[in-house]
Amino acid sequence: MDRAKRKLQHIEYALTIGQHRLHGFEDVTFVHNSLPNISTARIDLQTKIGELSLRSPIFINAMTGGGGAETTKINEQLAYVANEYGLAMAVGSQMVALKDEREQQSFTIIRQVNKHGIVFANLGSEATVDEAKRAIDMIEANALQIHLNVVQELVMPEGDRNFCGALSRIEQIVSAVDVPVIVKEVGFGMSKETARKLEDIGVCAVDVGGFGGTNFAQIENKRRENQLDYFNEWGITTTASIAEVASEVQRISIIGSGGVQHALDVAKCIALGASAVGMAGYMLRLLIEKGVDALMADINQLHEDLTVIMTALGTRTIFDLQKAPLVITGKTHHWLRERGIE
């Protein structure tokens, strides 16, 4: 099957399988603050990923591109929304457009619509330095995301089977490109050991892409006959992953993602250690099922709710929210204890 058709199937199956909210947010509770000493008017949602300044901690994570008119329209609408609300936005993997120039339009549209916003290019860890540079130039990207998706590839019938050399290819890209590099998972979470290796080679940020939201093992299993069911529950939950990565890295930013649907999920990601929070499947579903206006209303509500939550906690900035006290119970607590994190 060609790459473009696969992109359309990913969208279709992501929507039909949906998100099961197994990400561990229910294990995380804020400690209520009866004296927050703040007004909503003072809340500031600006944040940073490395040196990149963002107006909002919420961004639209990598989804699509390639696949013709349908994905071009989706990216055009997402870029419109990103522009309206000052959200950063990532495109889906650009490899399809590096292999076939006719597929570029579905990516370049986002820069046409959102001329001055923050956009992230996206490639897999098989990419070469030259491909990374071309992907960045294609959309005048402010940063490059490199996705790690080993389990997805293994379940994908036509996927990669050789994962040698990924870290050293990423290291070469980091030193050769002139934008920050973000390395992301796609819904299987990231361990502290992986994050440490990535910090050591100079990436700017890691996006944990935790388990519990969009499930690419299930999506790819739907595309094959002999199912690799054992991968359907494989991965580190979003909460456990952010907490364990936060316990390990010192110099790089953490991005929380994987099943984020509400402002309270966003706030919990940040309080666990994230500087920004990516949302993919949830935004795609809203856009496709309810349209652009509904997506815009929802993003407005997300910002309002986050402001209200930060007021209740007495945290004026995202940096303050990162230090808000919380209690971790249940599976997430158990996981962190087993992993030696208190």
Ligand code: FNR
């Ligand atoms: C994705 N995701 C993704 N990630 C990536 O780095 N490159 C890509 O091309 C894609 N493609 C893609 C297509 C579709 C339809 C979806 C829903 C998602 C993964 C995405 O960025 C994110 O890491 C996961 O979806 C987990 O986040 P959510 O969906 O649970 O918020």
